[in-house]
Amino acid sequence: MSSSFGRVFRVTTFGESHGAGIGVVIDGCPPRVPVSVEEVQRELDRRRPGQSDIVTTRNEADAVEILSGLHEGVTLGTPIAMVVRNTDARPSAYEGMAQAYRPSHADFTYDAKYGIRAPSGGGRASARETIGRVAAAVVARRVIEAIQPGIGILAWVRSIQDIAASVDPSTVRAEDIESNPVRTGDAAAAAVMVDRIKQVRSEGNSVGGVVECVIRHVPAGLGEPVFDKLEADLAKAMMSIPATKGFEIGSGFAGTRMTGREHNDPFRMIDGKVRTVSNRSGGVQGGISNGEDIVFRVAFKPTATILTPQQTVTSAGEDAELAGKGRHDACVLPRAVPIVEAMAALVICDHLLRQRTIL
């Protein structure tokens, strides 16, 4: 188990989906940074189930309590512990699943690793674990603002299956994204996506897609070669989110089809600053930010929970058939958007603080 992330701004999450609660401890947060429980709550509400008719109807209040590290709305420099209690746990909905391994879930691998497993709802492997990450990221954003005002982190759904949104990372705005239940920056595509999601849900099926994220106004110099390169830490952060299968930055996999002459980003002096004319690098060169927009994409597989019968085996080692039931998201992408933003915030905050150890 390794439930800590970050070197200086270090978060440790805890909690099973159907246990007493879910939470996080942040160690290494600088003092005197304003944070309110209300803004943490607001962000948790963004990733919470039951927000619209295209996501799971499980309805948790997900009310956060801050146990330590704050006094009168300001950080103390001491560990910040935050807890969300599980109130809508319905272990019974998962009965039967305890025996048959759900395909493409973590049931079997947790048993293989630990020889034991929380009996219902995915336990630690549930996406509910990300509550702690999202809560911590609100604090991370406040720290970022305090150190380097102006950095903006924004994610959106880039595609659902083959339906691609047309979004310009350099101009898309939060209100565009939040204006539709899919959380994409292209209203026309959003409508098509909603239809697709409703359709596959009605079939008991599910879909995946790609989330894209931009981080704007990052100063040049963040990232620590040779192993903690900025893109390496972003890749790890994103690939630690449940259901992710891929990460790419800048030109990504498509860039492998170009020649160097097409791909290189020429430098020019613009307004007295070193800038690149194009941004196939995605804002990072040699593992270090170059001052351009950081742009990356994360692949999410179709939700593993489907409501049609599937072949599987039981924990007793016998072939079986499993008919899915219970609540589920036919598409996790809309709820993944704030989680991608959260992990990006944790990485940027940590590297901003790490950069301060350079003279």
Next chain:
Amino acid sequence: MSSSFGRVFRVTTFGESHGAGIGVVIDGCPPRVPVSVEEVQRELDRRRPGQSDIVTTRNEADAVEILSGLHEGVTLGTPIAMVVRNTDARPSAYEGMAQAYRPSHADFTYDAKYGIRAPSGGGRASARETIGRVAAAVVARRVIEAIQPGIGILAWVRSIQDIAASVDPSTVRAEDIESNPVRTGDAAAAAVMVDRIKQVRSEGNSVGGVVECVIRHVPAGLGEPVFDKLEADLAKAMMSIPATKGFEIGSGFAGTRMTGREHNDPFRMIDGKVRTVSNRSGGVQGGISNGEDIVFRVAFKPTATILTPQQTVTSAGEDAELAGKGRHDACVLPRAVPIVEAMAALVICDHLLRQRTIL
């Protein structure tokens, strides 16, 4: 600077491309594991320049010396330090470059981060740094053999630009891959790739591509949720290699176009073991290996060094034109293959040792 990787099997690399030497220290290597300097040398020769007519002609002996941690061919459990001296450094070949930032290299970002930079040859950002990783990985492979015999790690070039090799990850053999200078598992595609590389080199241009890697016979249970998931650590490892722009595992980005019903891997009991019938998971579920082949792909951008004039700026903040010169690889993919394998070995070795702390 963060030049250490791994939690238990921990490697720290050091060295600039044109300084006195390049090397690595391994801390946390178990004792009584047989390792010979000859096998380290053999693997370094695989990633060395000057092996064939499609890679850079820089010809370094890259002779490794083991300074500590071994006695009579067996590890002591103490830190293993290995050094390769730089013998073919030609600072003069890089003169002029010290002033103009090479586009899509790390010259500008190193200056932005550190306010200083090794004056020639890429310094720490040079791919020469990976010598330490490759040397350490030889030791990692011996440890893996000692703990879990039978694990095999094999990488190959999957594509160069639009030229895709047809390779079956479950059956491809090392001798197939090493039989051609491109290091791919498809002889027909190899010939086309060689032609393409020679052509772009003759034009002073460069190309990129995708390396694919399989790790076979990994036991179920490796990987540490929620942050040190196996795919997250693999992603970080790969994205820390110079020139990488993307990582995907199993179905990857293509999997986002499928539905859950198509994508899920059904379980079946086969020969008394829990197996999946398909492997869109890529050998990892919930961040933990499931016993199937681990299959992932890494995107490498076209080499940034090209020999045609490019727009850039100088460290003095003036627009300039840079005409590349010096030795360079028109395509790094063949030499990237052993580096991808090396990073995979470091991740697997570390997680095998970490798993031993589980009762």
Next chain:
Amino acid sequence: MSSSFGRVFRVTTFGESHGAGIGVVIDGCPPRVPVSVEEVQRELDRRRPGQSDIVTTRNEADAVEILSGLHEGVTLGTPIAMVVRNTDARPSAYEGMAQAYRPSHADFTYDAKYGIRAPSGGGRASARETIGRVAAAVVARRVIEAIQPGIGILAWVRSIQDIAASVDPSTVRAEDIESNPVRTGDAAAAAVMVDRIKQVRSEGNSVGGVVECVIRHVPAGLGEPVFDKLEADLAKAMMSIPATKGFEIGSGFAGTRMTGREHNDPFRMIDGKVRTVSNRSGGVQGGISNGEDIVFRVAFKPTATILTPQQTVTSAGEDAELAGKGRHDACVLPRAVPIVEAMAALVICDHLLRQRTIL
């Protein structure tokens, strides 16, 4: 702020003395280890205020709740979060103190470091923080039992000021120590110590002393040179406890007066095992346990809180006089005993798990 301890069995504590709660998260605990909330509670009761008439009368229930990581009395291998809510916080008792720095407390240094400070009761610097350590140590003891049955950790008060108890580390029993309110293994000395503590308390003064600890039946081989030597990690663990000023192992400072001939521990084969005839090494040689009893001592300064007027300065930078008030321990030693044991358990548990990564 660095509130994490341990490499494999890693605890992170959180909480201020007068905030919402105090707690701990354990990451890296092996699965399938039996732990009950009752035994955690029992150990917290040992270090709790208000147990006898020689310690502070602050009376907190200190009721622990386990939020995660356990299912039906067994660890899951996932993070274990435990919280104790602060119920008897009386901020008013500390009013006035917010302005004048209490001498030999951490008020001034926290302000110097963070530029902010929890306003009452010591905040993070309060010994109340050790609740998290003690709770985690109960889990650590269960892990130790599961891996290496028979290890025993026992601490006692060795001296209060000049009053020295006569205790044989190799034979003293828990019931001897718990039979008196001072927690020493010498009933006669205990009586004298109680009188001394009552006397200084009646004078509004305080005393310190030395706690001694033995760890029995540790297998040879624990400890990781060259920096994480067993005695080095024990020293750090003990010196992280509030009010400590010194640590020594085996012969300690007194051993510096001997010659090598007197000091060396001869080896002999006894019952087929390599044993030392004497134990001036204190159970550790070259940073690694040698199978003998590990014996060390920790110096605790007299409690900084006294009830007589003292010279000090205010946070506004003016000389002032401070007359202490509020509840306080005239002697922390009895309550320090379980904390010393707790930190010893954390170190041993961590090193037992680390040793498993050695082939």
Next chain:
Amino acid sequence: MSSSFGRVFRVTTFGESHGAGIGVVIDGCPPRVPVSVEEVQRELDRRRPGQSDIVTTRNEADAVEILSGLHEGVTLGTPIAMVVRNTDARPSAYEGMAQAYRPSHADFTYDAKYGIRAPSGGGRASARETIGRVAAAVVARRVIEAIQPGIGILAWVRSIQDIAASVDPSTVRAEDIESNPVRTGDAAAAAVMVDRIKQVRSEGNSVGGVVECVIRHVPAGLGEPVFDKLEADLAKAMMSIPATKGFEIGSGFAGTRMTGREHNDPFRMIDGKVRTVSNRSGGVQGGISNGEDIVFRVAFKPTATILTPQQTVTSAGEDAELAGKGRHDACVLPRAVPIVEAMAALVICDHLLRQRTIL
């Protein structure tokens, strides 16, 4: 094996006493700090054998080479690797010892831990390993100067057996200490100490003692509660030095005999700064420096190598007698002085850099 120390300024040492070489890699050193190989060499010469007639006559040149991380006398921000080759290794002098465990050395415990051991000269447990620490500390001192000019670190021999030097930590100067072969600040005591050391050496015996160290002009605010308190990290650093048995800071063990009224350090405003009138805290309160002199003491046991016959056992498990031979220090204290200073420099440098992550 854990051969790394420090969180931000992180050193990793390597090397066995009779292998190819000894060295260190520093990761996390800030860029643009001037360091010369000559000053590293000068400090290594201080801890080198063969400097005077009271230490071992083993005569190694101990010539250091810097392999990376420096360019034209300035740090690059990249890892700094330094190596000293072993030139005077005489494995034959240690023959026979490979079989019989030397009492109070690490021979037996290394075998117990690793099941293998470098065959001669103490291997990794040799004090020769500290070469890497001393070399790294020279760089640490330059970083300290660059960040916080004026900090001074000075250690000396406080006692040899019962011979105590009279030294005032607040006024003693480097030249006083270096003026005598014992490295103490009291010329009269030095003469008595030299006689004692010569006498015990002539008897084939050995002695121990106490080293004291002062760190002056440390700003208030260094140290990271609750586990990485400044005294906790100093304690760990010192207890990781070979042959140490105890650590105390400020009033230390003697302070346990005082009452709180006697022990507390009153605050006063002096020259516009918050100061303490006395310094029983030893410069640290609540784990954080308070701006006063940091004063601590380290107990060194008598050298384990003696030249008279001792009872022991062999690695084959048979009782035996061992007659010491070879070169040895009858008293390590003079050579321990620069090592204590080195470890203090590593701790202060690391915490200075860590403090920069506080806003």
